[in-house]
Amino acid sequence: MKRCLQVMLGLALWLGLVGTGTARAAEKLIIEAALDRQIVDPVLDAFAAENPQIDLDYRDRSTLEVDRRARDRESPPDVVISSAMPWQLALSNEGMAQPLDAPEVDQWPAWAKWRNEVFGFTFEPVVMAYRLELASHMPPPETHRDLLDLLTHYRHWLDGRVVSYSPRESGVGYTLFQQDARYTPRAWDLIAAMGAANINLETTTQRMLAGLSEGRYWLGYNLLGSYAMLWAQTHPDIIVQVPNDYSLVLMRMAFVHRDAPHPAAARRFVRFLLSRRGQHILAGQTPLFSVRDDVIGPYTAQRLRDQVGDHLYPIPINATLLAFVDPLRRDAFLRRWDREIQILSE
């Protein structure tokens, strides 16, 4: 219901922007994004205010849909934004992105860009979230090991009440589980334990959060911290926990499409995302966390590091991500997922 409302709100905003935009705008800008409009709105508004001549067409979609649209040779978008990092990197590797030459690009940290084409412009920790009432039945989880222990010892409490991303239907979910499994093989024990607890699989963090608030779920694993933290501000019954052993960090990646129909506006937008001003808005008015060191605000990578310590592990932006989108590897991973998720159920 809430989701529906958001979509409608987004649509209304979008229509409003288009409506007012067409009157004076000369240049269009099509953005295909897997990033909630509602969250990124302050950035878009600031950009629109700075560039009134640009008619912003922001299309919020799922990660896999964004990837499909980016490959559409008939009507390519100008800017592609997605949190499905392997897919974004694959698009760059296939030559779908154009390199950007700008001072913002030169200043951008090397670990957050690839080929000067794709830029990770947010710094979003991956978190666990649980209902407050969970703490009255069991010690709340702080690490991955805690989570495995809870799933083992309190399975009857948690049965059917655990939720996570679907690795099959969500690019983000697939990436996160792949990365988990890459760091430690014990991730498979966790997956098996979650399978034994009849885990629910969702496609977006928002749906997981909604389920938690409604009481359908008690415990969520691998949620996007940005969404969860925003949610928790208005839902005090939801506790967000950044894992204490290690926390993956996801970065939204943006690039200018090679065949962008409005390349000048597209470059301007990506430069704005990377600029001090853009990042400042990101740090102050969105929960997306700024990457830049020289930006100060409640949501910066630096501040997050100060708060949770040095166990933040950003998913590296390099060619290793390409292996995740290899169809054979994906199939093998999903096959093993299916095997492990049932292994304790018999």
Place this chain on the structure above:
Amino acid sequence: MIPPQTSLKRRLALWLIAIVAGLGTLLLIEAYTSARKAADRAMDGQLEAASLTIAESLQWPEGKPTLEMPASALQILATRWQERVFYWLQADNGLSITQNADLPITASMQVEARRQPVYLDAVYDGQPIRLSGREVDSAGWDTQEPVQLWVGHTRHGRDLLAQELFRKSATRFAAMVLITAALVAIAMHTMLAPLRRLRQALRDRRADDISPLRLGVPKEMHELVETLNRLFADQRHHRDALLRFIADASHQLKTPLAGLQSTSELALSSREPAIWHQALEAVHDSAERTSRLAGQMLSLTRLQHLGPGHERQPLALDRLMREVATDWADRQDSRDHDLGLVIDMPTPVWVEGESWALHELLNNLIDNACRYTPPGSEITLGLAHDDGDDEQVTLTLEDNGPGVDAESLGRLTQPFERGRRQDTCGSGLGLAIAESIAVRHAGQLAVSNRQPRGFRVTLTLARCRPPEESRT
């Protein structure tokens, strides 16, 4: 003043530039290709590492190849230059196992990769890329299909590496050129120093200084200095000869003038008309001789100061000789001698010459012969083929007089040389004049004694073609 044709420095600089440009082009091409090769060698190692890592991950469950793409292999393939990476795996039956790009791999490339791992350049998606292919085979419980494994990446890093290597080579080469140029400039300056010293030495000389140059010069310039010194020596000889001639001429003129003075003084102190008459005759004879001497001297100086004979034209030598002989036969001076003419070859004999000069030459020779031989001697003017050479003709004048003593023979053609004979009233200039004329005609004048007695003058002249009008 002849304007300088080229500057040695400029010429050397041009040569240097030409060599540097030619050699430089070759060297730079070589440097470019070897830089590319070196970059390829270095980066092909990455391709190999990635290829081996992928090969290691290949599995054949139930005999069918499958692969869990190792992430590190792709990172190795991407290198630190963040290349676009490509892989392409195909089973032996032609079915694709997995790939992330539709690489342009041909059947022949696959055949080659079957033998050994290959590395080659290709173009994909409009970009030059580098590919490496190998065939992977493994033992197993079931029969296993071999797998064609190709990996590739874009050339960005290779280009950068090659550029860096090439820039280093080019810098080294440029430095070498600059050093060479500096060294050549220094060497030029040093090498040209002796020339400058020579110039300075020549410039500092007084105009009449013809002493030899005393200057330390390198071996190569020694010849130049020697030539200059020879030139100075020639000048010195000329001047000496001139001074001697003037001294001799003064001396020759002084003697008859002194005679005239004493004769006239003697006559003036006498009252006898007979003595006056006798003195007047002596004065007349002496004046005649002196006048002739002066004429001869004039003739010699004129010959020596005339330029090369430009007015030479074909003339019949035999006819000229006959004229001279006939002329002399009628003269008083030869009445006591037996003058003969022997022409021992077909006539006419054509030579190129100046008629007046050859007349003068013959006159002098015959006059000499008459003067230095006793009365009754035979004087024979002869013309014959040169023994060795058809193109030359030999004119001889022979007498059967006393000859000349051997020591004097060599000096006979010098002015005022009379072969130690003081008993005649000859001027001593006849042979000198003859020699000058011979030289004007590019001929050779030689003197020798005859056996058993007598004297011979030989003049060798070049024959020429008869003139057009006389040929018919």
